Structure formats: C-alpha cells, structure tokens
Amino acid sequence: MKEPNDWFMMQRVGPDGTLNMDAVREARQQAMFLRNQPSELDEVWEFEGPTNIGGRITGMAVHPSQPNTFYAAGAIGGVFKSIDDGHTFEPIFDEDFAQSGGAIAIDPVDPNKIWYASGEANSSGDSYPGNGIYLSTNAGETWEHKGLPESYHIGRIVIDPTDSDRIFVAVMGKLFGTNPDRGVYRTLNGGDDWEQVLFINDTTGCIDIEINPNFPDSVFAVMWQRYRNPAERSVSGPNSGLWRSIDGGDNWDRLTNGLPTGDNVGRGSLAIAPTSPDFLVLTHTDHPGYFIGGWKTDDGGDSWEDMDGLDPYGHDIYNSFGWYFGESIIEPSAMNTIYIGGLYMYKSTTLGDTWEQVFDWCHVDHHAFNINPNDPAKIISGHDGGVNVSYDRGDHSTRFSSLAATQFYAITHDPSIPHRLYGGTQDNGTMRTTDGSIDNWDYLYGGDGFYCLVDPRDSDVIYICMQWGGIRRTLDGGNNWDSIGWDMSGDRTNWMTPYIFDPHNYDRLYYGTYRVWGTTNRGNSWNDISPDLTDGDDPGGLTYGTITSLSASPVEPGLILVGTDDANVWYTDDFGGDWTRIDQELPDIWVSRVATHPDSANVFFVALSGHRISEPQPHLYRSDDYGQTWHAIVGETPETMLPDGPINDVIIDPDDTALIYVATDFGVFASMDYGQSWGELGEGLPMSAVFDIDFIASQRRLIAGTHGRSMYSIGLGELEVEKSPRELPVSERMFLTSYPNPFNGTSTIRMSVPVAQSVDVQVFDLLGRQVAVISQNQRIPAGISEWSWTAQTDAGISLASGTYIVVATTDSQQISRRVQLVK
Incomplete structure (x- = not known):
C-alpha cells in the first residue's frame, strides 16, 4: 500500500501543521521584487533539458475547433501550450509563481478565453498550494488573477455551454489543516465575483464537477472529505459522495440511491455522456486509497447500479493510492465507450459491463484526458511522464517528446565529462544526458530518483538512490546495478x-x-x-x-x-x-x-x-x-x-x-x-x-534542477586573480547572451563590451565545425550590440535541431554561449 507521502509538505508547514498562505504570498512577492530589480549577476540561464522525459500533467483542454491546439497544466510547471498537435510545447504562464496546476478549461464560445486554476488537487507529496484562478482572454499571451486566493487546491473548472459568464469551480481547500474556503464556487459574471454555493464542513471539499450540456441548471458535484494534521491523516469520510443541483447551484441534494455511504468513502471521479447526459459514471476509493467500485446511471442520477466489470484483472485499478487519481471521460459520440484513469487507463465499450486496459507501454498514473469530439478515436492523456496521444481509441499511443516539465529532486554532473548531467526525478527515475543534448536524456534507474553521484576518477562508477534510501551502484556506466x-x-x-x-x-x-x-x-x-x-x-x-x-x-x-x-x-x-x-x-x-x-x-x-x-x-x-x-x-x-x-x-x-x-x-x-x-x-x-x-x-x-520545468544552467563568468566579480562593475565586464534559448527560428545574440573594439562572432556545432559566421572583424561600440541569426549556414542551408556554440572573439579574450535549436 502506498500512503500519501507528506515529505514535501511536512517540511513547509508550521509546528501546528498548517501552512500560512499569507507567508507564502509575501515570499512570492519578495521573489518577484528581486526578479524585477537590476542585478550585476545578469547572465542568462540556458535550458539543459530534458524535453523527452516529461513530468506530471494534471489538467488538459483542447481547442474546440482547432484540435491540434491544446493546453496542459503541469503539476508544478504552469501552463504549456501546443499548436502543432504536441510536437512542440511552449510555457505560457511565467508571470506568476502560481505554477502548481489544478485544472484548465477553454470557453466553448470564445476559445481565446482560457481559465487556469492553480493548486494541484491530487494530494501528492509535492502538491504546492495555489493562489486561486486566472483568466487569459488572448489564448494564453497574458493572464489576469480572477479571485479565490484561499482555495489552496482546485480539482475542476466547468463552464456553462450556454452562458460563458457562469462558471463552477471545484475547490478542495487546504491539504494540511482545515479551512472554510472549500466546496463548490460559482460566478455569474465571468469571475468578477464568486459565491460559495455548496459547503459541507471545513474538511470536505469538491474534487469534480459535471454540468448537463442540454440542461445546464443540472450540475453534479463530487465531494471529498479528507484531513491531515501532525497526528493523523484520513482520505475518506461520511461527507464524501455525489451531490446534484437542478437550479444552477442554488440548492443541492445528495444522491445515495445505489451509491456507497459511510466513513470509508473517499475520492470520487465523475463523467457525463455529452450526447446522452442522463448517463453518468462514478468511481470511488476508500481510506487509505483502494478502489471500492464503479457505478452508472441512465436517469440523470436518480438511481445507480454497479459496474461490476471495472476490475478487469482482479486487482485494484488505483493500486491502493486512489487519492492520486480522479479522471473519467465518456466518448462524445458513443456513450457506451468509457475511459477511466488510474495507475493505468481502462476502457469499456459495453456501458461499463466489461473493461480492458488501453494506452499500453505508456507512462503510468493518468490524471487528465481529452477526446476530440470530431474525431473520437483521438485521445490525449496527461500522466506522470507528460502527454501521450492515441489515434485509435487507446490501442496504440505515442508520447510527445518536447515537454520540458521534468520534476527534479536532485542533480549532479560528471566531473570528468562535465556536459554529462544527471538527475533524480519524481516518478521518472534517475536519468542523464551523455552528450549535453536537451532531447536525448536516457533512464538509468526507475522509481522516484533522488541524489546521484559520479566518481570523479571513473565515469563508469555511479551511485543513485530511490525513495526511502534504496541506494544502488554501477561499476560499468549503468549496464548493471x-x-x-x-x-x-x-x-x-x-x-x-x-x-x-x-x-x-x-x-x-x-x-x-x-x-x-x-x-x-x-x-x-x-x-x-x-x-x-x-x-x-x-x-x-x-x-x-x-x-x-x-x-x-x-x-x-x-x-x-x-x-x-x-x-x-x-x-x-x-x-x-x-x-x-x-x-x-x-x-x-x-x-x-x-x-x-x-x-x-x-x-x-x-x-x-x-x-x-x-x-x-x-x-x-x-x-x-x-x-x-x-x-x-x-x-x-x-x-x-x-x-x-x-x-x-x-x-x-x-x-x-x-x-x-x-x-x-x-x-x-x-x-x-x-x-x-x-x-x-x-x-x-x-x-x-x-x-x-x-x-x-x-x-x-551552475546547474539548477527545477521541480516542474526541467534543468537549466548559467555561466558564472571567469574570475580574475586580483579582482573578483563582486568588485568589478558591470560596465567593465564583457557578456555574451542569446535569446530565446532554446529557440525555433531566430535567435537574438547580444554582446556587451566595456570599450569599442573589433569582434568576430561565429557558430560551431558540437564537433567543432564552423557552421556560420555572424560577424567578422566588425568594429562595435562600447555597450550592447545585437545580431539576429536564423539558424542557417552561410550558404543559406537550414540547420537541424541540436546544440550549437556561439563564440565571440575580441583582441583580448574569447567567450562562448551554447544555444539550443528546437524545430
């Protein structure tokens, strides 16, 4: 049995077991203040990868008329956007520290409106609290905070398909401790004001919501009672269950006919059939997180019957930690086809009577799905390893290898071969790059990965560690452990x-x-x-x-x-x-x-x-x-x-x-x-x-292992023997930067020199071959000079994706900067 790992939160709460969100906000504000101040330490961080490993995805939303455009919410990586069916992703929520993603939704009427709820609700060991809900009206270019700052963790956003100003949000509240700001919240004016329309008590939040597309006043809310303090934890309770409103959220009734009740009912997952919304399916877990059953209704929730076949292999579909999962979906054009995510993903084409496992050879732990309504064979799944897409209803799938969302716990490098970078990650094991590329990192060992060491005398001697201290050693570079x-x-x-x-x-x-x-x-x-x-x-x-x-x-x-x-x-x-x-x-x-x-x-x-x-x-x-x-x-x-x-x-x-x-x-x-x-x-x-x-x-x-945005590095500059950088004003230093990095198309190369001088700027590949001359014996003034490079050779030939070295040479010194071309 896997219990909720509280390691992450236990070190961040106070002695009373509660998290002071005012303190969190003040720390975020100070960080933002320092971020906006001029600094003598003005080098630029460079992306080191990986893009081919991924990380935990907690929310998914696909453009209603442009299915190649979709948005993914990272557990601690903010929002990622793809406009080419997942071949590339761009992070689009870097203006705020509310990087923990709870849910994401697209306005069905105006798909340029994107709603993002911060605060992952999966009760994982590294679920950061959020700062409420945000709205973009320009497809993710800019964001506005729209309230619910005390929500902590949010499970779902649903938008009335007939009135985009009416929105329901499933608020779970604090993970550690109690608070009254939990339950179902509703806005009638596009997020300007919010009303708590369903509240049970200070330990029961809402984890899932569905709305009847044909009768939007019919709203269903899955309530989940959970509690954690320094002395006890519980992920079930008598208030967990399904509630329904038939007047748009003004009044609610609990649905119990055929559904479980009692102290041992935990997290639930709900799905409604878009074309036959009287048909819904529901699953529940218990404490400590085992699957206890699935139910279906064909009368809008008045009565429910068991889906006895939802344990197709005779084991728990949630693998004993059902508090970590909560996604179900029904195919838009065929209500008999149902998908439920857990450790693996399961599909039924018989209204829940029989089930089969799909998305084989895919990373485990499925959290977010989407089915293309115009092409129901296309399913996108977000999981602990990023995003997979299937074009045949889950029989086969492909993982997108361009998502920089890896959650590093610990990192290191090989002292003998310093471009070999290593790291231990959340649910993606211990990994490394052997050639410094961003897109070909490979796995060394499974599980959760943590500290790793490379013997400075012998690169084949490597140590790694898994959760709770399982230490391993290889003497042959990782072939045997x-x-x-x-x-x-x-x-x-x-x-x-x-x-x-x-x-x-x-x-x-x-x-x-x-x-x-x-x-x-x-x-x-x-x-x-x-x-x-x-x-x-x-x-x-x-x-x-x-x-x-x-x-x-x-x-x-x-x-x-x-x-x-x-x-x-x-x-x-x-x-x-x-x-x-x-x-x-x-x-x-x-x-x-x-x-x-x-x-x-x-x-x-x-x-x-x-x-x-x-x-x-x-x-x-x-x-x-x-x-x-x-x-x-x-x-x-x-x-x-x-x-x-x-x-x-x-x-x-x-x-x-x-x-x-x-x-x-x-x-x-x-x-x-x-x-x-x-x-x-x-x-x-x-x-x-x-x-x-x-x-x-x-x-x-310096290399930095982020917990949601992969790895970065920064050059710290050469130190003079007689004078350290802290004694050297910015005006006397020489810098070389490139932006953006990675880039796809054009890179702007900037060079700052203290006095006017001649410079050569060239580009080399990793084999040391010159691929382009940007500037040759050019006289530049003191200050900043810029060049644009379009990732082409001097002969106009486009270069392939990869790592290149920009080298600037003056009469007195030579500096270089790595750039990553991603196509």
Missing part, C-alpha cells in the same frame, strides 16, 4: 535520503539514516559511525526523525556536518568518533541543507525549509566558529533580502567565497557580499521551485 544498502536496512530513512563522497577519498562515502554510516570500499560494506542524531521517531508527526543533509569538509579530513528533519545540527571532526550538537541558536525548523566552507574548516552554513507562522523567520545561517554561534545571512535591507520561505540548497563559490548561491521554492538567488545583500541570479529562469543546484568547477557554471 548492485544494491549496496543492506547494512542500513531497518533504519529510519528520509524520503530523500542523503549520501555524499568524502572529498579526500572517493572510495569513502557517508550515508544518513537517523545515524551516519560510512564505507571505505565504495559501499561493499558499511559501519555506523554515529549514534541517533535525531530526537527519535515521531509517528504521525511532522518529522521522520531522520538525517536530511550531509557535508564533508574539503579542508579538514574527518569533519562531517549533519542536519536533520527535526532541526538538529551536529558535526564531528574525527570521522565520527565524537559528535557535537550545535543547533542551540537555530530555529526549530526542518534543516534542508548543510554546507561546509570551501576554504575554512570552522565555517558552516545551514539552510532551513518551512514558512513562518507569524513573525519573519530567516532561513539561512552561517557560523564562523564550528557552530557555537550563528548569524542570519538573509540580507540587511528589505530591498535586498531573500524571500522568507524554504531554501532547498546552498553553495559557496569555491573560487570566490564571498559569492553564495541558494536554491529556493521561488528560484535561484545569489549574494556577492557573503550574505549581506541578495539578488536574483541571472535572467531567464522560469518561475519554478528549484530543489537542487550543482557547481561545475571546470566550466564555472
């Missing part, structure tokens, strides 16, 4: 279990459970080198009683720094012989990352997760005396302060230790003065949570 964690089996482990190399001996690794384990033979055997460094197991509480982060000093052998989910920080300076606790001056908040200083053994850094309850709460600290005293380093003025929210990673630049980089739920920020002031790092990084960053020393590049 060995489990090397048997010695630690039985220990409490974190969902994202940390392990690291010893920087002085790469045969030595450290692994954190509730205690620290060490190996000196690359994992063949392990020994525990610490006592329990946590406060112990806390069943039902907000911590696991586990280690969350490890760091080994590159200066002093044997010095290891440890952080835990219950706010403990320890260190040892003798390989674990003795341990000292050093968190007495730190807040009682989940430790997300610890870091040792590149040059000074006595300097430690601690990053914290969590949102404040009331007063502002620093999330980044430094100690200069082995942890005896701590100093908040989040900025000294309101204009230069870090967002007051979760920090997921921290890196100190080894070439200039006054430079600090942090990954947060709101992007990547940098300080050039040891934490006294902060600004957004670079330009062009999507508004997405960044869970992990990694420093590529040989290239002076």
Whole structure:
C-alpha cells in the first residue's frame, strides 16, 4: 500500500501543521521584487533539458475547433501550450509563481478565453498550494488573477455551454489543516465575483464537477472529505459522495440511491455522456486509497447500479493510492465507450459491463484526458511522464517528446565529462544526458530518483538512490546495478535520503539514516559511525526523525556536518568518533541543507525549509566558529533580502567565497557580499521551485534542477586573480547572451563590451565545425550590440535541431554561449 507521502509538505508547514498562505504570498512577492530589480549577476540561464522525459500533467483542454491546439497544466510547471498537435510545447504562464496546476478549461464560445486554476488537487507529496484562478482572454499571451486566493487546491473548472459568464469551480481547500474556503464556487459574471454555493464542513471539499450540456441548471458535484494534521491523516469520510443541483447551484441534494455511504468513502471521479447526459459514471476509493467500485446511471442520477466489470484483472485499478487519481471521460459520440484513469487507463465499450486496459507501454498514473469530439478515436492523456496521444481509441499511443516539465529532486554532473548531467526525478527515475543534448536524456534507474553521484576518477562508477534510501551502484556506466544498502536496512530513512563522497577519498562515502554510516570500499560494506542524531521517531508527526543533509569538509579530513528533519545540527571532526550538537541558536525548523566552507574548516552554513507562522523567520545561517554561534545571512535591507520561505540548497563559490548561491521554492538567488545583500541570479529562469543546484568547477557554471520545468544552467563568468566579480562593475565586464534559448527560428545574440573594439562572432556545432559566421572583424561600440541569426549556414542551408556554440572573439579574450535549436 502506498500512503500519501507528506515529505514535501511536512517540511513547509508550521509546528501546528498548517501552512500560512499569507507567508507564502509575501515570499512570492519578495521573489518577484528581486526578479524585477537590476542585478550585476545578469547572465542568462540556458535550458539543459530534458524535453523527452516529461513530468506530471494534471489538467488538459483542447481547442474546440482547432484540435491540434491544446493546453496542459503541469503539476508544478504552469501552463504549456501546443499548436502543432504536441510536437512542440511552449510555457505560457511565467508571470506568476502560481505554477502548481489544478485544472484548465477553454470557453466553448470564445476559445481565446482560457481559465487556469492553480493548486494541484491530487494530494501528492509535492502538491504546492495555489493562489486561486486566472483568466487569459488572448489564448494564453497574458493572464489576469480572477479571485479565490484561499482555495489552496482546485480539482475542476466547468463552464456553462450556454452562458460563458457562469462558471463552477471545484475547490478542495487546504491539504494540511482545515479551512472554510472549500466546496463548490460559482460566478455569474465571468469571475468578477464568486459565491460559495455548496459547503459541507471545513474538511470536505469538491474534487469534480459535471454540468448537463442540454440542461445546464443540472450540475453534479463530487465531494471529498479528507484531513491531515501532525497526528493523523484520513482520505475518506461520511461527507464524501455525489451531490446534484437542478437550479444552477442554488440548492443541492445528495444522491445515495445505489451509491456507497459511510466513513470509508473517499475520492470520487465523475463523467457525463455529452450526447446522452442522463448517463453518468462514478468511481470511488476508500481510506487509505483502494478502489471500492464503479457505478452508472441512465436517469440523470436518480438511481445507480454497479459496474461490476471495472476490475478487469482482479486487482485494484488505483493500486491502493486512489487519492492520486480522479479522471473519467465518456466518448462524445458513443456513450457506451468509457475511459477511466488510474495507475493505468481502462476502457469499456459495453456501458461499463466489461473493461480492458488501453494506452499500453505508456507512462503510468493518468490524471487528465481529452477526446476530440470530431474525431473520437483521438485521445490525449496527461500522466506522470507528460502527454501521450492515441489515434485509435487507446490501442496504440505515442508520447510527445518536447515537454520540458521534468520534476527534479536532485542533480549532479560528471566531473570528468562535465556536459554529462544527471538527475533524480519524481516518478521518472534517475536519468542523464551523455552528450549535453536537451532531447536525448536516457533512464538509468526507475522509481522516484533522488541524489546521484559520479566518481570523479571513473565515469563508469555511479551511485543513485530511490525513495526511502534504496541506494544502488554501477561499476560499468549503468549496464548493471548492485544494491549496496543492506547494512542500513531497518533504519529510519528520509524520503530523500542523503549520501555524499568524502572529498579526500572517493572510495569513502557517508550515508544518513537517523545515524551516519560510512564505507571505505565504495559501499561493499558499511559501519555506523554515529549514534541517533535525531530526537527519535515521531509517528504521525511532522518529522521522520531522520538525517536530511550531509557535508564533508574539503579542508579538514574527518569533519562531517549533519542536519536533520527535526532541526538538529551536529558535526564531528574525527570521522565520527565524537559528535557535537550545535543547533542551540537555530530555529526549530526542518534543516534542508548543510554546507561546509570551501576554504575554512570552522565555517558552516545551514539552510532551513518551512514558512513562518507569524513573525519573519530567516532561513539561512552561517557560523564562523564550528557552530557555537550563528548569524542570519538573509540580507540587511528589505530591498535586498531573500524571500522568507524554504531554501532547498546552498553553495559557496569555491573560487570566490564571498559569492553564495541558494536554491529556493521561488528560484535561484545569489549574494556577492557573503550574505549581506541578495539578488536574483541571472535572467531567464522560469518561475519554478528549484530543489537542487550543482557547481561545475571546470566550466564555472551552475546547474539548477527545477521541480516542474526541467534543468537549466548559467555561466558564472571567469574570475580574475586580483579582482573578483563582486568588485568589478558591470560596465567593465564583457557578456555574451542569446535569446530565446532554446529557440525555433531566430535567435537574438547580444554582446556587451566595456570599450569599442573589433569582434568576430561565429557558430560551431558540437564537433567543432564552423557552421556560420555572424560577424567578422566588425568594429562595435562600447555597450550592447545585437545580431539576429536564423539558424542557417552561410550558404543559406537550414540547420537541424541540436546544440550549437556561439563564440565571440575580441583582441583580448574569447567567450562562448551554447544555444539550443528546437524545430
């Protein structure tokens, strides 16, 4: 049985188990403020991929008259739009941090009106709360916030087909805790005002809505009672069930004739037949999430009968975590054809009497479907691996390989071959690119992927980790894998279990459970080198009683720094012989990352997760005396302060230790003065949570693993021996950027030089062959110069999709920038 993994939310809520949305909004506002400020750190982020892996899709809407145009809502990636039947996708919701997608709908009368509800409702371990509902009136070019800021999580949007100003929204409310802002909401004036028209109690929300297209005053709402606090969780309750209104939402009655009732009724999924709307189908789960049955009605909901065949293979179609699924759909032209999504997708062509599995060889976990009303054989499915399309009612399907929506938990690179990037992801395993391309990443290992390491001495020696600490090692580049964690089996482990190399001996690794384990033979055997460094197991509480982060000093052998989910920080300076606790001056908040200083053994850094309850709460600290005293380093003025929210990673630049980089739920920020002031790092990084960053020393590049928009990198510039970048004004530096990147058509190349000089600008492929000359011995003035490149050779031949290198050469230096051509 798979329980709701609360790892993501447990580290972000307060000690009372609730999430302070005011604190979340204020942190978002500060991030937006920093994003809009000029910065000396003005390099441009470059997309690294993957596009061929995808990520969780939670909503789907297809243009009613242009079926090749559709919109997909990402779990934490915002809104993606395709106008070529999924061959390419463009992110179109980057103006706001409400990236968690709950639902999306197109106005049936004016398809330029797109409604987007933020806040995924699937109760997954990484479901960010949203900020309400948004409207675009120009097919996604711009967006306007249209209310419901306290909705947290939204399951569905339905629009009256006869009156586009009347819209119903299924609001689930808080995932952690209770709140009254849940149930069914209705607007009669296009979102200017909203009314809560169905409310049961502060633990019961609405997860699904359907409207009768022939009689739009007939509205059906699936209510779901769920509750989570530090001591208990429940995904069912007596108020879960189906409700109906026949007067447009003014009054509601519960439908029970033939339907389940009682404490053990959980999430439901509803579908209505467009051409015969008296026919509906309904499924339900229980607590903890098993499938309990499916029902159908042919009289508009007055009476229901079992669909006994909806368990075609004798197992649970939701695989014990039905709180994660909620999509059913009936073919527009044939009500006998029904599709229901769960771990797999199922189809019935017999009004629910018999079922078969469809969309074979497709990624599991189906969340969002659409059937083309003019071509019902065409079905689009959104799942944990992106989007698949079938042109034969699910018998065969093809996955679109152009969706940059991968949800990275952790990332790294191969120090010997730095363009080889690695990452562990949500439900897409551990993956890598071997040649630096964005569209040919390949899987190394399955499950959920987390931290991964590559031995700097041998690129064939790779370590990966799955959920709850399942560590594996390969000695042949990934062809064969060995489990090397048997010695630690039985220990409490974190969902994202940390392990690291010893920087002085790469045969030595450290692994954190509730205690620290060490190996000196690359994992063949392990020994525990610490006592329990946590406060112990806390069943039902907000911590696991586990280690969350490890760091080994590159200066002093044997010095290891440890952080835990219950706010403990320890260190040892003798390989674990003795341990000292050093968190007495730190807040009682989940430790997300610890870091040792590149040059000074006595300097430690601690990053914290969590949102404040009331007063502002620093999330980044430094100690200069082995942890005896701590100093908040989040900025000294309101204009230069870090967002007051979760920090997921921290890196100190080894070439200039006054430079600090942090990954947060709101992007990547940098300080050039040891934490006294902060600004957004670079330009062009999507508004997405960044869970992990990694420093590529040989290239002076930083890579960022977003949790919903794949991976990006940024050049940090060459450092002069006598003068660091923080001492060098922007006016004295030389920069080379390209925009957009990736691009499809024309790329604008910009170069900034401090004084007038001659420059050559050329384009090379990855084999080092020159493919184009953009500028040759051209005299350019001080400041910014621009060129447009149309992805053609000098002979006018169009180039194929791929990675190219733009190189600018002056009398004094040469700089380069990678660009990605995507067709």
